[in-house]
Amino acid sequence: xxxxxxxxxxxxxxxxxxxxxxxxxxxxxxxxxxxxxxxxxxxxxxxxxxxxxxxxxxxxxxxxxxxxxxxxxxxxxxxxxxxxxxxxxxxxxxxxxxxxxxxxxxxxxxxxxxxxxxxxxxxxxxxxxxxxxxxxxxxxxxxxxxxxxxxxxxxxxxxxxxxxxxxxxxxxxxxxxxxxxxxxxxxxxxxxxxxxxxxxxxxxxxxxxxxxxxxxxxxxxxxxxxxxxxxxxxxxxxxxxxxxxxxxxxxxxxxxxxxxxxxxxxxxxxxxxxxxxxxxxxxxxxxxxxxxxxxxxxxxxxxxxxxxxxxxxxxxxxxxxxxxxxxxxxxxxxxxxxxxxxxxxxxxxxxxxxxxxxxxxxxxxxxxxxxxxxxxxxxxxxxxxxxxxxxxxxxxxxxxxxxxxxxxxxxxxxxxxxxxxxxxxxxxxxxxxxxxxxxxxxxxxxxxxxxxxxxxxxxxxxxxxxxxxxxxxxxxxxxxxxxxxxxxxxxxxxxxxxxxxxxxxxxxxxxxxx
Ligand code: GAP
Numbered sequence: 001x002x003x004x005x006x007x008x009x010x011x012x013x014x015x016x017x018x019x020x021x022x023x024x025x026x027x028x029x030x031x032x033x034x035x036x037x038x039x040x041x042x043x044x045x046x047x048x049x050x051x052x053x054x055x056x057x058x059x060x061x062x063x064x065x066x067x068x069x070x071x072x073x074x075x076x077x078x079x080x081x082x083x084x085x086x087x088x089x090x091x092x093x094x095x096x097x098x099x100x101x102x103x104x105x106x107x108x109x110x111x112x113x114x115x116x117x118x119x120x121x122x123x124x125x126x127x128x129x130x131x132x133x134x135x136x137x138x139x140x141x142x143x144x145x146x147x148x149x150x151x152x153x154x155x156x157x158x159x160x161x162x163x164x165x166x167x168x169x170x171x172x173x174x175x176x177x178x179x180x181x182x183x184x185x186x187x188x189x190x191x192x193x194x195x196x197x198x199x200x201x202x203x204x205x206x207x208x209x210x211x212x213x214x215x216x217x218x219x220x221x222x223x224x225x226x227x228x229x230x231x232x233x234x235x236x237x238x239x240x241x242x243x244x245x246x247x248x249x250x251x252x253x254x255x256x257x258x259x260x261x262x263x264x265x266x267x268x269x270x271x272x273x274x275x276x277x278x279x280x281x282x283x284x285x286x287x288x289x290x291x292x293x294x295x296x297x298x299x300x301x302x303x304x305x306x307x308x309x310x311x312x313x314x315x316x317x318x319x320x321x322x323x324x325x326x327x328x329x330x331x332x333x334x335x336x337x338x339x340x341x342x343x344x345x346x347x348x349x350x351x352x353x354x355x356x357x358x359x360x361x362x363x364x365x366x367x368x369x370x371x372x373x374x375x376x377x378x379x380x381x382x383x384x385x386x387x388x389x390x391x392x393x394x395x396x397x398x399x400x401x402x403x404x405x406x407x408x409x410x411x412x413x414x415x416x417x418x419x420x421x422x423x424x425x426x427x428x429x430x431x432x433x434x435x436x437x438x439x440x441x442x443x444x445x446x447x448x449x450x451x452x453x454x455x456x457x458x459x460x461x462x463x464x465x466x467x468x469x470x471x472x473x474x475x476x477x478x479x480x481x482x483x484x485x486x487x488x489x490x491x492x493x494x495x496x497x498x499x500x501x502x503x504x505x506x507x508x509x510x511x512x513x514x
Contacts, residue, residue: 001325004387005254007403011463013037013383014255026251026259028376033463036413036444038262038379041293042241044410045264045373048289049239056237056266057230061218063243064196067208072348073217073341075210080187083249087124088144088180094249095185100170103129106137109162111145118149125181127174131165138163140179190246211245216370219267220341224353234355234366235278237268241375253326255376262375269355269366272339278369279316279336286320286334286371294408295381299323300331313340322381331381332373339365382411386464405464406493409513414465415443416509419456421472423449431502432471435487438506443513457490466492467509475502 008014012031017024030038050058070076082095106128110121124144126137142155149158168174175182195202196209212218219238226238241264251257270278287297305317317335321328342365346353354363386405393399409415418436420428432447439445446465448456453470460468470488477484486499489508500508 001254001384004325004383007387007405007462008034008254008383013463026248026257028255028258028260033413034379037382037407037411038375040411040413041378041382042262042264042375044293045289045375046239046241048292049237049264049266053237055232055235056239056268057226057232058239059219059222059226060242061212061215061222061240063212063245064194065210065212065217067205067210068348069217069221069345070191070210070213072344073220074344075191075213075217076189079191079213080189081249082185083188084182084185086175086178086180086182088140088147088175088178091175091177092249093175093182095172095182097250098172098174098182099176100172101127101174101176102169102171103127103167104131104133104137105166105168105171106134106141107162107164107166108141108145108160111142111149111161112159113149113153114157114159118153120145120148122148125174127168127171127179134165137179144180188247188249190248192245192247212243213246214244214372215240215242215263215265216267216341216372219265220345223267223269223342224351227355234357235268235270235274237266239264239266241265253324253329255380256324256326256329258376261377264373264375264378266371267341268369268371270369272364272367275336275338275367275369276316279318279334282334282369282371283318283320286332286373290320290331290378290381292408293378293382293411294406295322295331295378295385299385301328311335311337313338322377322384324381324384329377331377332371334369334371337368337370339367341368342366382407402458402461404461404492407464407466409466412464412466412513413444414446414460414463415439415513416467416469417446417448417456417460417465419447419453419468419470420449421453421470427476428471428473431475432469435469435471435502435505439509442506442510457495461492464492466513468492469505474499 011033013034015029015031017027017029050056083092084095085092105125107125109123112119124141126140128137138160141160142158145158146153146155173182191213192211194209195207197207199207219240244263245260248257248259251259290300291297301321303319303321305319310317315336315338317333319330320332322331342353355366356363386407388404388406390402390404392402418432420432422428436445436447457468468490472488473479474483475487483499486501488497489500490497
């Protein structure tokens with residue numbers, strides 16, 4: 001993972017947000033390569049989900065969200081994670097992710113400053129693996145009490161009181177990083193709240209707005225407008241790609257858990273009797289999609305979420321999980337959510353959200369199947385999957401390692417790089433620039449004339465460019481007249497080369513990068 005994070009920074013895929021100011025935790029900026037990769041992913045998702053289907057339409061909802069929407073959906077009351085704080089470092093942890101630990105607990109009833117100027121009765125404990133680590137436990141405890149004594153007190157000035165030892169089994173009360181006691185778990189709402197308009201009262205519910213925690217809610221809110229304006233009939237879907245925000249307690253694993261991220265969501269509305277069948281159909285569709293963007297299905301784990309772990313309103317949920325270098329983690333959830341969401345909004349808004357079936361003359365609230373994918377997580381999975389280090393041996397037996405991102409061409413940030421073999425050769429430069437201009441309206445290409453051609457290939461390998469086009473002496477008709485007006489195309493993965501006529505280049509490439 002370290003190598004991937006470093007390549008992403010070095011080659012302009014992903015940077016930490018506000019890095020020059022020390023970084024904004026949980027936020028990331030995509031650089032020139034990253035933005036192309038992400039756009040290609042989103043555009044392919046849109047093409048497969050909306051453009052190539054008759055039964056799905058798109059929308060683009062606002063990020064600022066009305067308080068009542070998220071009250072009705074249950075987010076204001078219940079979109080929270082349990083959190084606890086380390087008493088020593090104040091680090092905040094997800095209480096449900098603290099591993100159960102066993103060992104020797106050192107308990108203290110209080111502490112005093114050695115010069116007698118301060119005394120505190122407050123129970124504290126530290127967990128260490130074995131009794132032999134008593135000094136470590138005492139140091140941690142003394143640091144904690146020193147903090148309570150005042151900011152300039154060193155732990156060496158502290159005398160611990162009432163020490164007792166006791167074995168502790170399977171406890172989630174201690175910070176695994178330092179053995180310090182954690183606070184009791186508290187619920188922490190994950191949404192970012194804001195005040196809308198020039199009001200002086202921050203608590204005025206009419207002025208309260210939220211940054212949306214998922215794109216889904218604006219789809220439910222606009223379902224009726226879309227139904228009335230688009231002549232869609234059940235079953236049909238509404239798709240949306242956009243930013244969502246969650247004040248995650250522990251953003252981590254690079255972009256995997258961020259505070260600002262993009263989702264690609266579909267709400268597929270259907271008749272109640274079709275929900276269970278459709279959730280399986282979507283599972284297949286989504287697995288094929290991952291395959292087509294370079295995350296093979298053999299590397300995706302399908303978790304059929306058990307009854308006691310599903311949301312109470314869901315009748316079936318699949319989690320698609322990917323083998324990231326830091327563990328197997330969720331990429332996408334596909335949930336059959338019954339009529340829960342539309343029923344909540346019908347109640348919350350007082351507006352009828354039923355569907356009128358002209359054939360059966362019945363009115364009912366449609367059920368919904370929701371494939372909800374994370375765009376940033378998919379980008380990360382694509383990069384992890386593409387990353388390769390290949391050992392090469394040259395003609396003289398010298399070994400070398402080539403770093404290459406083996407993106408599928410349709411997702412690669414740059415589709416083709418164009419080189420004149422020699423930058424001093426005016427005719428080669430002219431033809432290479434002309435090829436660049438011909439290809440630019442159709443795809444992202446990159447012109448490079450700096451350095452030896454082998455070095456230029458390697459730079460493109462590192463950003464995953466599938467094809468490098470070189471204009472050489474043969475292109476000019478020198479050496480072999482039959483090769484006039486052809487170029488060399490070097491393939492990233494096999495490193496093999498072939499010649500293609502300049503006039504055929506555009507079609508040759510389009511057939512390979514769509
Ligand atoms: N509308 C349903 C919904 O939002 P979710 O499982 O909370 O469901 C869907 O989110 C997807 O959004 C996840 O599978 C994940 O890919 C992405 N996602 C959620 N939280 C994220 C975060 N903090 N950082 C990056 N991606 C996240």
